Amino acid sequence: MTVTFDDAALRARVDPVRARQESRERVTREGRRFGVVLGSGWVVFQSVVLVVGxxxxxxxxxxxxxxxxxADGADLTTVVLxxxxxxxxxxxRIRSHLRGPREREIEEYRLEQFTAANGLTYSTGELDPERPAALFGIGxxxxxxxxxxxxxxxPFEAANYSFDTWVARARMPRVANYVEFALTGSLPPMVLVTKSPAVAASGWEPTAPQERVQIEGDFAARFEVFTTRAxxxxxxxxxxxxxxxxxTAVAERCDVEVVGDRVYxxxxxHLxxxxxxxxxxxxDLAALVSLLEVRGRAEQTAGVTxxxxxxxxRREALFAAPKGGRAAAVGCLVPLLVGLVAAALITKITTG
Structure with missing residues (x-):
């Protein structure tokens, strides 16, 4: 399948100074300056609390x-270690605060240039988006x-999405990426919930009166299917x-919902x-939706080759676990262990 998007803007080298200037103009134009400052301050506050704790x-x-x-108690060695x-x-955390905003500015710049080159529209964000999918009705x-x-x-819309759910008084941050496609015809309402072990918990459920449908074959090991009895x-x-x-080929690690004249x-x-x-x-997803429409009209389907x-x-790499998490954990645990061993040795030496 040939890529129809012109992705040159996503591959081109970006001047960080220009990206920063574009970002500042965009923030001013959208009236988000106070929110950006407040958000940045909140992130710094969280980091300070984390490090001090x-x-x-x-x-x-x-x-x-x-x-x-x-030892008799804490001393200067305690503080130093x-x-x-x-x-x-x-x-x-300091490196993240310095590098993160710069990387974000470059991402926004690339997306703005990419969307302009392809006749698309781009918005940096929307609070409390209203969409017909069940995902947008919770949290x-x-x-x-x-x-x-x-x-x-x-016709499509794509975005990253964040929301919180609550278990008793515990806040559970959730993230997702959604792609919405418009249908030219009608399809029966349904929800496919992935059973892939490589994905996080969804935080949302198919809404009533939809209930689980038993599907035969290998597909049942990959997705749970929900729809109404009718x-x-x-x-x-x-x-x-x-x-x-x-x-299975294109969306095995995703949930799929057909609602109204939309497929999500x-x-x-986040992707x-x-x-x-x-x-x-x-x-690839657009071709999948076209295949669903053809099948919904009871026409002969040719599959997605x-x-x-x-x-x-490259598509599988999109869903790969972010790198660096294990290395960061090891980088923090090693000094912890070394510090405790050093505390034991120094105390043993000083106390005879």
Missing amino acids: AGALAALAVVAVQFMFG AVLMVLPLAVG TSRVASDIVSGPSPR TEEPVRHLLSPDVQAAL VIARR PMAEPAYWEWIE EADPARRT
């Missing part, structure tokens, strides 16, 4: 080790970001072997929308 816990751990090896133990965390602090919409390859047979007809194969494909994580592979995936293995590899 980690430092206090590190100091308590050092004191406990010192008591175990005969605690500071050294949390230093990698503090440095990581609090609902924000859609990097909203891109346009008429080609068929539309159970039309949904079974819609999910032909060709359609099942296409859904929902990934349970890098400034990557060319994301827009290849959008093109894909002869480019590299394209499939």
Whole structure:
């Protein structure tokens, strides 16, 4: 399948100074200056609390080790070791604050240039978006970001999405990426919930009166299917072997909802929308929706063919776990262990 988007703007080198200037003008134009300053301050406050809290816990751990090896209590060694133990965390947070805004400015610049080149529209965000999918009817602090919409390859809207759910008094931050496609005809309402073990919990459920439908074959191991009793047979007809194969190939790690004259494909994580592979995936999803429409009209389906293995590899990389999480954890745990061992050795030496 040929990519119809011109992705040159996503591949071109970006001048950070120009991206920063464009970002400042955009913030002023959209009246978001106060919100940006407030958000940045809140992030800094969270980092300070995190580092100070980690430092206090590190100091308590050092004191406990010192008591175990005969020390009378905390001393200057306690403070020095605690500071050294949390230093990698503090440095990581500072680097993130310095690098994060610059990377965000470049992403916005790329998306703005990309959408202009392809006749699309771009918005940096929308609070409490109203959409007919069940995902948008739950939670609090609902924000859609990097909203891109346009008429080609068929009317669509794509964005990253964040919201909070609550379990008792515990806040559970949730994220998603959604792609909405407009239908030219009607399809029976249904929800496909991925069973892939590589994705996070969804935080949302199909709404009543939809209920689970039993589907035979390998497809049942990949998706749970929900619809109303009145539309159970039309949904079974819609999910032909060709359609099942296409859904598995293109959207196995996503939930799919057909509601009204819209189809939503929902990934349970933010996706890098400034990557060319994301827009290849959008093109593949458009072909999938066309296949659903053809099947819904009871016409012969030809499936979605894909002869480019590299394209499939790039698409799979979109959903890969973010790198650096394990390395960051190890980078913080190693100083912790070294600090505790050092506390034991120093105490043992000084107390004889």
